[in-house]
Amino acid sequence: MKILHTADWHIGKKLHKHYLHQDFELFINWLLTLIRKEEIELVLISGDVFDLANPSAEARRQYYLALKKLSLLKCKIIITGGNHDSPTMLDAPREILEALDVHIIGGMPQNPADCLIPIRNKKNELELVVAAIPFLRDSDIRAAEEGVTHDNRIEAIRKGIEATFTAAAASCKAQYSQIPVIAMGHLYAAGIETSDSERDIQIGNQAAFQASQFGEYFNYVALGHIHKPQRVNASIPTFYSGSPLPLSFSERKDEKRVLLLDTNNGFEPTSIAIPTFRKLNKISGTLNEIKAKLANLTAEGELTNLIEVALIEENYDAYLIAQLDELVTSFSAPKLEIVKHRASFKNRMKETGQLFENHRHLEDLKPQEVFDKMLEQHSYDDRTKALVTQAFQEIVEQIHTADHL
Structure with a gap:
């Protein structure tokens, strides 16, 4: 039998x-x-x-x-x-x-x-x-x-x-x-x-x-x-x-x-x-590596292949996260679909309370001091740093103005 x-x-x-x-x-x-x-x-x-x-x-x-x-x-x-x-x-x-x-x-x-x-x-x-x-x-x-x-x-x-x-x-x-x-x-x-x-x-x-x-x-x-x-x-x-x-x-x-x-x-x-009807792909690396891997990916099986993407970079950078989101949103290839993406950074960003010496408290610091310390953790070029700083200062100014209305 x-x-x-x-x-x-x-x-x-x-x-x-x-x-x-x-x-x-x-x-x-x-x-x-x-x-x-x-x-x-x-x-x-x-x-x-x-x-x-x-x-x-x-x-x-x-x-x-x-x-x-x-x-x-x-x-x-x-x-x-x-x-x-x-x-x-x-x-x-x-x-x-x-x-x-x-x-x-x-x-x-x-x-x-x-x-x-x-x-x-x-x-x-x-x-x-x-x-x-x-x-x-x-x-x-x-x-x-x-x-x-x-x-x-x-x-x-x-x-x-x-x-x-x-x-x-x-x-x-x-x-x-x-x-x-x-x-x-x-x-x-x-x-x-x-x-x-x-x-x-x-x-x-x-x-x-x-x-x-x-x-x-x-x-x-x-x-x-x-x-x-x-x-x-x-x-x-x-x-x-x-x-x-x-x-x-x-x-x-x-x-x-x-x-x-x-x-x-x-x-x-x-x-x-059992035949493979739908392949599952997991792609990881830097943003450039992910782009290259996605470009070389081909579908297998009869059904749409599903993809997980994991961005792994050295230093935290909010701009890289935005680029990853844009890449995922705009990705289009026959029978390929990104269903999950995440970002991780080897050098984790410190919390604001860990950026200053023990004897200094956050409530004693000026917003600009905290912002500058946080900005140091990002690997922005000089132009980007200047634009981000300007945007921050404009927000602070708007808050101060609103407080006095």
């Missing part, structure tokens, strides 16, 4: 005010082609289907349309809830979607055995079992206790997660002895690489789950939550498929992928790269 592992679709995601609806449509179309080509029979989606617990109407439309298209390919689909998902919202249409061979476990059932989904092959033979464990919230894995400390709460969460997977394994062993088992999970495993777009879970990721706690019963563990695709150091094949789309600029260099298992060859997955 061929099985596809994916996760963290984050339907409805917005990146710097840009909705990724088009990106998701292109991914689904690519995925449909892959499923047909590889004759995949089972698709696992390990949590964070949506980006928000209360997704928009457009995000819901994309979700149901994707499930409809996938179900037409006659492949079984299993979806678990993630920390971004609302268990209630995901579970609501469960009975209807089961008619399309879509199985959803949005929130953890009270009985771990209810997470077990038997999978039959084309010959109607029991091929394997999926322990579809969703994101485990505090209420799922520990009882409220009086006098709980920070340390024992972390330990309680770790033990609660371990107990859940252990209970699922025990149920599998009791009901489906000698049948291969795949576990699904949505959690933060110790020792993995993260990105900026993941939301901290379980006490700010401090209750990291040790991979050894999965045990050795499962044949494969299909994880979600971490957006960078990677293997977890465990005694059994344990993988994060990663998100199919880059969800932050920190993910711009990640190779986005899905994982393909062929049980005829065991449970080591094959990585299949």
Whole structure:
């Protein structure tokens, strides 16, 4: 049997005010082609289907349309809830979607055995079992206790997660002895690489789950939550498929992928790269360096490429900030768009209170003295300094005049 592992679709995601609806449509179309080509029979989606617990109407439309298209390919689909998902919202249409061979476990059932989904092959033979464990919230894995400390709460969460997977394994062993088992999970495993777009879970990721706690019963563990695709150091094949789309600029260099298992060859997955639909670019340097880099930039993929610009200069200069703003406002290139820009200076400007000796107070100084000190921190040429000084003096004069009216 061929099985596809994916996760963290984050339907409805917005990146710097840009909705990724088009990106998701292109991914689904690519995925449909892959499923047909590889004759995949089972698709696992390990949590964070949506980006928000209360997704928009457009995000819901994309979700149901994707499930409809996938179900037409006659492949079984299993979806678990993630920390971004609302268990209630995901579970609501469960009975209807089961008619399309879509199985959803949005929130953890009270009985771990209810997470077990038997999978039959084309010959109607029991091929394997999926322990579809969703994101485990505090209420799922520990009882409220009086006098709980920070340390024992972390330990309680770790033990609660371990107990859940252990209970699922025990149920599998009791009901489906000698049948291969795949576990699904949505959690933060110790020792993995993260990105900026993941939301901290379980006490700010401090209750990291040790991979050894999965045990050795499962044949494969299909994880979600971490957006960078990677293997977890465990005694059994344990993988994060990663998100199919880059969800932050920190993910711009990640190779986005899905994982393909062929049980005829065991449970080591094959990585299949997802095409780049929209490139994310991050440009930094001096103003002149940024101008040169923007001029040499070319778009990749079908969609408009997004750009972050970071100005880095030695000395603070308000004029450089104005030039950067003008550059961003006037920038125009085919399928390229600057969505964020910022400026930083290696030699930070001192606050006015730090410019003078300790025995001198600001209220004892003349405005011109403070202005001159502040002006010294700028690398203006003489002409600019003269113009700025003249403008300042005119403002001071206007203030004095207004005070005497």
